[in-house]
Amino acid sequence: MNHEGVHRRKFSWDTFSSVATLIPSLILLGVFVYGFIAWTVYVSLTKWNSFIPDFSFAGLMNYMAIFNTYRFQSDLRNIVVFTVLFIVLCLVVGLALAILVDQKIKAEGFFRSIFIFPMAISFVVTGVVWSWILNPNTGVNLILKAFGWKSLPSWFLSTTITPSIPIGQIQLGIPIALLAVLIAAVWQMSGFAMAVYLAGLRAIADDIKEAARIDGAGAWRIFFSIILPQLKATTTTIIIILTAASLKIFGLIYAMTGPGQAFVTDMPSLNMFQTTFQGDAFAQGAAIAVVLLLLIAVFIIPYLISTLRQGENS
Amino acid sequence: MIRNRWLAVSAAALVTLSMTATVPALAASGAQGNLQIFSWWTGVASSKALRSLINVYTAEYPGMKVTNEAVAGGAGSNAKAVLASRMEAGNPPGTFQVHAGGGSLLSWVQAGDMTPLNSLYQSQGWYKVFPKSLLNLLTFNGKIYAVPVDMQRGNVLWYNPSIFKKYHLTAPKTFSQFFHDASVLKSHGITPLALANHGNWEATLLFSDVLLGTVGPQKYDQLLTGKMSWNTPGVKQAATTFAKMMSFTNKDFSALHWQQADQLVAQGKAAMNVMGDWAQGYFTTDLHLKPGSGFGWAPTPMTQGVFGVVSDVFGLPSKLKDSTPTMNFLKVLGSKKAQDIFNPLKGTFSPRLDSNPAKYDAYSRAAMKSYKKDKLVLVIGQGAVNPGFTNSFNNAMEIFVTDHNVNSFVSALETAAQTNPLS
Numbered sequence: 242m243n244h245e246g247v248h249r250r251k252f253s254w255d256t257f258s259s260v261a262t263l264i265p266s267l268i269l270l271g272v273f274v275y276g277f278i279a280w281t282v283y284v285s286l287t288k289w290n291s292f293i294p295d296f297s298f299a300g301l302m303n304y305m306a307i308f309n310t311y312r313f314q315s316d317l318r319n320i321v322v323f324t325v326l327f328i329v330l331c332l333v334v335g336l337a338l339a340i341l342v343d344q345k346i347k348a349e350g351f352f353r354s355i356f357i358f359p360m361a362i363s364f365v366v367t368g369v370v371w372s373w374i375l376n377p378n379t380g381v382n383l384i385l386k387a388f389g390w391k392s393l394p395s396w397f398l399s400t401t402i403t404p405s406i407p408i409g410q411i412q413l414g415i416p417i418a419l420l421a422v423l424i425a426a427v428w429q430m431s432g433f434a435m436a437v438y439l440a441g442l443r444a445i446a447d448d449i450k451e452a453a454r455i456d457g458a459g460a461w462r463i464f465f466s467i468i469l470p471q472l473k474a475t476t477t478t479i480i481i482i483l484t485a486a487s488l489k490i491f492g493l494i495y496a497m498t499g500p501g502q503a504f505v506t507d508m509p510s511l512n513m514f515q516t517t518f519q520g521d522a523f524a525q526g527a528a529i530a531v532v533l534l535l536l537i538a539v540f541i542i543p544y545l546i547s548t549l550r551q552g553e554n555s
Numbered sequence: 556m557i558r559n560r561w562l563a564v565s566a567a568a569l570v571t572l573s574m575t576a577t578v579p580a581l582a583a584s585g586a587q588g589n590l591q592i593f594s595w596w597t598g599v600a601s602s603k604a605l606r607s608l609i610n611v612y613t614a615e616y617p618g619m620k621v622t623n624e625a626v627a628g629g630a631g632s633n634a635k636a637v638l639a640s641r642m643e644a645g646n647p648p649g650t651f652q653v654h655a656g657g658g659s660l661l662s663w664v665q666a667g668d669m670t671p672l673n674s675l676y677q678s679q680g681w682y683k684v685f686p687k688s689l690l691n692l693l694t695f696n697g698k699i700y701a702v703p704v705d706m707q708r709g710n711v712l713w714y715n716p717s718i719f720k721k722y723h724l725t726a727p728k729t730f731s732q733f734f735h736d737a738s739v740l741k742s743h744g745i746t747p748l749a750l751a752n753h754g755n756w757e758a759t760l761l762f763s764d765v766l767l768g769t770v771g772p773q774k775y776d777q778l779l780t781g782k783m784s785w786n787t788p789g790v791k792q793a794a795t796t797f798a799k800m801m802s803f804t805n806k807d808f809s810a811l812h813w814q815q816a817d818q819l820v821a822q823g824k825a826a827m828n829v830m831g832d833w834a835q836g837y838f839t840t841d842l843h844l845k846p847g848s849g850f851g852w853a854p855t856p857m858t859q860g861v862f863g864v865v866s867d868v869f870g871l872p873s874k875l876k877d878s879t880p881t882m883n884f885l886k887v888l889g890s891k892k893a894q895d896i897f898n899p900l901k902g903t904f905s906p907r908l909d910s911n912p913a914k915y916d917a918y919s920r921a922a923m924k925s926y927k928k929d930k931l932v933l934v935i936g937q938g939a940v941n942p943g944f945t946n947s948f949n950n951a952m953e954i955f956v957t958d959h960n961v962n963s964f965v966s967a968l969e970t971a972a973q974t975n976p977l978s
Binding site for chain 1: 632635636639640642643662663665666668753754755806807809810941942943945946947950953954956957958974
């Protein structure tokens, strides 16, 4: 009897303390994340497009309005092009750097710090500095010119889109100006990919590589058949984190190029900010935010499902 | 009530997501003896001028604590976002900077966020000291909602006098003179018209002046107040002129801030630039040039006798708990004494008709003279029209400066005016 009582009290105290610890973050998450997502969705379905709040139901009017603009169509093109190129380049550069640092070199810590250092800088600072470096009249072009380069690139001022396939109101393709932004973004974030890859590389047991070597596998064979497959989980993690960073990108663009001529470097986040707070079109701004959220969900939900499955298996 | 609270919290959170400058929004406002002054005056000259204004106020009302809540950011773009969240949250600052006209000011009035100031004007005798045409820009349905503190001109063509002298040119009064000058300058390898458009409002300002010069002040006013359709031949003609002008500008305009365009003029790399007369402070203070010999100015083509008003005004938010500190501040703000201290420091001039010209430099004295006799109009992108229209206008301009497609530009303006009614 006595023993059971103590046990029960202990059990309930555990339950109580665990619930009590969770409650603050549950409330904060519930209100400030999911509550506001619901609120934003609601606002996007209203007619609140001026300072005077108007909550009458508008259906999908705001969504139709934004999808029908040159600017938002450009945004969708830009965000997809940017995200794909950004992730591919970060993965390639990050893995290359990680492999180099992993060669048991001297002063490894020094190089590791150098490569990861850009991540410590704010996107705004990166944007301003790179807008100076890539300014066609004052930046890196002066060096190219000194080397006798004839047709100097116009970097983020270019309005060329290649290949230029007309779809809707816009041209589909890769805006050249976006590549300049991409250089800055990859410079900043590839160090992060390196750090994660380095951890992944270190986790691969040396005896597997050793066994392969004894079996007569060359360096390339070991890389493609042993190292790369073992880095699959690491790669997934990097892709998910970089995708979230890329889709939300704001500061870098705002500081470096702004929307750009004919919106060649515009992003949904920038459009959302200007529509909401400079144009006072709160409902349309909310609609852009919801589309952005859906875009992120397309990438994140498959990841969540796969991690949940892994959790069940193990 | 509940709906309002939700609105408040959500507006605050929306802003917090994109910027972290909302902390003041949580601070209580309107406490006894405390006044929050909200502006985008963070530059060297303007913040110095604001401090001098605050000094006049605290000297007259000792014991008052003033909080300077200036938010940095080009042409107030960030400040307006922070202000919007505070107003929606029912937590306004004591008073705030806004441009005269049917832009943000009218939006606040329509939202019921402002208190009329007719009795203040009556008691201070301000109906006589400010021109009626200026007060008209602050009056809606017979009620006046703000006090003007400074005056700037939006339709100024700045030019390099030595270049003009060298090629025997005079400042263009008409568009055909402009294009004549421009081709002469181009043939000598000088960029005729410097353009900066990094902020995406500078090209809008230029177009606004071209439109004003093309259709004249009456029709221009009718367009801005929704009394005339934007699908009028004048708008198309102005767009065509503007597109032609674009072939005489520097190509890297979207990388430049307006100061850099004026720098090109000062250095002799470009001959002309169209910018508001805040550029004057840049020429004299930053580049140490003398008005007249170092830089020249003229009204933009075909706008002689018209003054494009860009005036900073302050009003009384209706949701304040205690309006006395604000009312006292507005009394100081509109006074001759404070305006003649504030404006020379800021590089602007006092909109009062009785201000003392001896306190101002050569440019401001000349501008003051035009202001007193010219017809006053507003400038698109500088508080003239509602924010929704302005945003759509800027978006259309971002495309037009690249593709020069007159028809799609004009139809975009027409759509913008339909979605964001101007009347």
